[in-house]
Amino acid sequence: MPAAMAPRIANTRAPPDRISRVRSESSSLAGESDQVVVALGTFPYVSMRDRSPVIVARIVDFLSREKGQMKKRFGEEVVSDLKSVAEMLSKLRYEMMTNKPLIPFEVDAPDQEMWNKALEEEAAREGKEPTWFDSPWLFVECYMYRRIRETFDDSLFLRQFDYFQHQKQDSYWNSLEAIKGLAKYFKTSYHQTKQWKLQEAKVIFRHFIELALWGNKCDLSITAGQDASQKTDLLEDLDKSADKILCNHFENLCNYLTQLESTRIDRLKSAGLIVDNAGFELFCDLLLMDFLCSSHVVQKVHFHVKSMPWYISDVTTHDFLWMVDVMQKPECGEDVQWMAQRWIQYLKSGEWTLHDEMFWTLPYPFSEMQIEDPGLYQHLAQNQLVIAKGDLNYRKLVGDLEWPRHTSFTEVLRGFHPAPILTLRTLKANTVAGLKEGLAETMDKSGEDWMVTGNYAVIQFCDKISPIGVST
Ligand SMILES: O=P(O)(O)OC[C@H]1O[C@](O)(CO)[C@@H](O)[C@@H]1O
Numbered sequence: 001m002p003a004a005m006a007p008r009i010a011n012t013r014a015p016p017d018r019i020s021r022v023r024s025e026s027s028s029l030a031g032e033s034d035q036v037v038v039a040l041g042t043f044p045y046v047s048m049r050d051r052s053p054v055i056v057a058r059i060v061d062f063l064s065r066e067k068g069q070m071k072k073r074f075g076e077e078v079v080s081d082l083k084s085v086a087e088m089l090s091k092l093r094y095e096m097m098t099n100k101p102l103i104p105f106e107v108d109a110p111d112q113e114m115w116n117k118a119l120e121e122e123a124a125r126e127g128k129e130p131t132w133f134d135s136p137w138l139f140v141e142c143y144m145y146r147r148i149r150e151t152f153d154d155s156l157f158l159r160q161f162d163y164f165q166h167q168k169q170d171s172y173w174n175s176l177e178a179i180k181g182l183a184k185y186f187k188t189s190y191h192q193t194k195q196w197k198l199q200e201a202k203v204i205f206r207h208f209i210e211l212a213l214w215g216n217k218c219d220l221s222i223t224a225g226q227d228a229s230q231k232t233d234l235l236e237d238l239d240k241s242a243d244k245i246l247c248n249h250f251e252n253l254c255n256y257l258t259q260l261e262s263t264r265i266d267r268l269k270s271a272g273l274i275v276d277n278a279g280f281e282l283f284c285d286l287l288l289m290d291f292l293c294s295s296h297v298v299q300k301v302h303f304h305v306k307s308m309p310w311y312i313s314d315v316t317t318h319d320f321l322w323m324v325d326v327m328q329k330p331e332c333g334e335d336v337q338w339m340a341q342r343w344i345q346y347l348k349s350g351e352w353t354l355h356d357e358m359f360w361t362l363p364y365p366f367s368e369m370q371i372e373d374p375g376l377y378q379h380l381a382q383n384q385l386v387i388a389k390g391d392l393n394y395r396k397l398v399g400d401l402e403w404p405r406h407t408s409f410t411e412v413l414r415g416f417h418p419a420p421i422l423t424l425r426t427l428k429a430n431t432v433a434g435l436k437e438g439l440a441e442t443m444d445k446s447g448e449d450w451m452v453t454g455n456y457a458v459i460q461f462c463d464k465i466s467p468i469g470v471s472t
């Protein structure tokens, strides 16, 4: 694409027409000469201004509330860790709110070098030091979550501590009734059908795809960590939500998978799932992957999870194993327990494996994976299907660029084709591609904030790669 037509990247800058409305405000954190940015503006800007400091402040509050519990768990010495983490978090919040430069990482960690390299590259690209409110949104957000982690990396007792874990676990328990309903649906249809074949079980497959899709509505970062559990029976709502799927490649996906089902290859067929959120969404994702395994479309699933607490609700290895474990509890009911047994078996047999590569918590779009982590790219390329769940993964797929919204999904991937790619994403950020010409403009006229509320979604599929993983 010629440079003049290149899409812009979502940036945290206050939009020019609003800049005059930015005013200085005194704050308990800001000194006399510091500016606290309070203008109205674009979605990335407003999200950084309003949500991000709240996320950091909530961790500080949580730690102070939990001090007693922490002392019981780690002993009296944890108090000095808590104090220094809280101080560093407050400093981080201050840097953010006063638009300071993004400073390098100081604490030794496996990804420290990569992150500092990314900061240097960003500075070189822009020709100036990146700051909180004048940088690509994707970069700054990822940087924030990594900086939060760094405040714990330096501690004695809290290095492994997951400050979002309680929220993720609550989101499972608060969605339990909906989870029970879906487990019952899976079990009943499984027993009725005896053996699932994709074409014959297409309606059931569509349900599991759409459940995994709408399960993505329930993430916690969109509410800065407030309850985002699933209360209603999502199955009942699926048909009503059909017209909210603005681009739906389900039929293309089905055609490809039906062909895959009958293709013989000389190794086990596998799918990679780039996982997003814990709790209800993860439960729906596992139903979908179980369906694909039970219907013999694939024999293996590689789950790619985060190696650190990320965007509040993102799944870590611990969250994954925790959920499968608690599902065995009597209060989860026999259908959920039945699902747990299946999933434990998949994990034990190695049909399901968990991977937590560093790349997922770096700020790079997926088009840069081949350069930044060629090993991971090769690993994904072993699969016959790669599924990217959720909004953040979508933003990384499309480079967080403001594409003309009818640009084809294949084009916006900009060469990221390790295997056929499916994305299931509810829209929570101002970027989308692959819409029918004119649809985005019609939606704009509705007056609804349709790109950022999670009320609309896309199911997009690109099968540029043949079933055996070779480019066609
Ligand atoms: O969990 P998901 O679907 O990736 O959503 C996270 C999204 O929420 C936000 O934090 C706020 O919209 C986005 O930055 C991010 O894309």
Ligand SMILES: [Mn+2]
Pocket: 219, 276, 277, 311, 313, 314, 390, 392
């Ligand atoms: Mn998420």
